[in-house]
Amino acid sequence: MKIILNQDVHNLGEEGDVVVVKDGYARNYLLPKGFAVLHNKANQALFASRAAAIEKRKEEKRKAASSLKERLDDMTIVLSVSAGDSGKLFGSVTNSMVQEALAKEGIEVERKRIEVASHTIKMVGSYSVKVRLYEGESAQVKVEVVSETALKKQEAEKASADRAEAKALAAKAKAEAKTEVVEEEVVEEELYGAEGIDDDDFDDEDEDEE
Numbered sequence: 325m326k327i328i329l330n331q332d333v334h335n336l337g338e339e340g341d342v343v344v345v346k347d348g349y350a351r352n353y354l355l356p357k358g359f360a361v362l363h364n365k366a367n368q369a370l371f372a373s374r375a376a377a378i379e380k381r382k383e384e385k386r387k388a389a390s391s392l393k394e395r396l397d398d399m400t401i402v403l404s405v406s407a408g409d410s411g412k413l414f415g416s417v418t419n420s421m422v423q424e425a426l427a428k429e430g431i432e433v434e435r436k437r438i439e440v441a442s443h444t445i446k447m448v449g450s451y452s453v454k455v456r457l458y459e460g461e462s463a464q465v466k467v468e469v470v471s472e473t474a475l476k477k478q479e480a481e482k483a484s485a486d487r488a489e490a491k492a493l494a495a496k497a498k499a500e501a502k503t504e505v506v507e508e509e510v511v512e513e514e515l516y517g518a519e520g521i522d523d524d525d526f527d528d529e530d531e532d533e534e
Contacts, residue, residue: 325350326363328371333434340371340378364460366523387459392431394464396455401425405473409491411448417469428466445469 327350329341337343342363345354354360361367371378401504403421419438426433439454451467 328363328367329360331359385458389461393461393463395458396465400466402468404470404472413446417445417462423486
């Protein structure tokens with residue numbers, strides 16, 4: 325069946341493209357979902373009138389893909405998985421895991437556009453994952469696969485070190501505050517004497533004058 329795509333459809337085409345698909349695929353999925361319309365004179369005329377708007381949207385998608393590619397190519401994400409002492413993975417790295425990690429960085433990518441060959445990632449280490457973008461453009465995301473146990477240990481050690489540092493800073497601040505108090509007391513003694521000024525001293529001076 326010949327149809328006109330009403331929007332971009334993965335592995336099929338882009339908005340405005342005329343494609344031929346199996347009748348069942350068109351009737352049971354593409355047409356009911358609104359992803360496409362029948363190829364006829366009326367719809368051809370409709371898309372011809374929308375050609376400029378469609379091309380404008382395509383250009384915006386190209387720019388967005390180019391910008392996203394730069395960001396993804398410079399990015400490194402960390403995935404924590406179950407692994408043995410030797411570093412061999414018990415679980416597998418999936419495109420869903422990569423998708424979730426990217427989402428935490430504020431990047432939304434369809435799971436089906438992330439290509440992870442799980443059978444090639446068998447050990448902890450550094451890998452590269454392909455992310456397909458618009459019009460055949462793609463990016464390579466650096467992925468650090470780490471042991472879940474090792475990561476928890478590192479986080480615990482960091483938390484312990486942070487607590488020790490905070491405790492040391494608090495002790496230092498307390499010591500400095502105590503030192504300031506002692507210094508103030510010393511200054512007061514130097515200005516006024518250890519006992520202060522006695523009123524009797526003035527009385528003695530008055531008697532001498534008489």
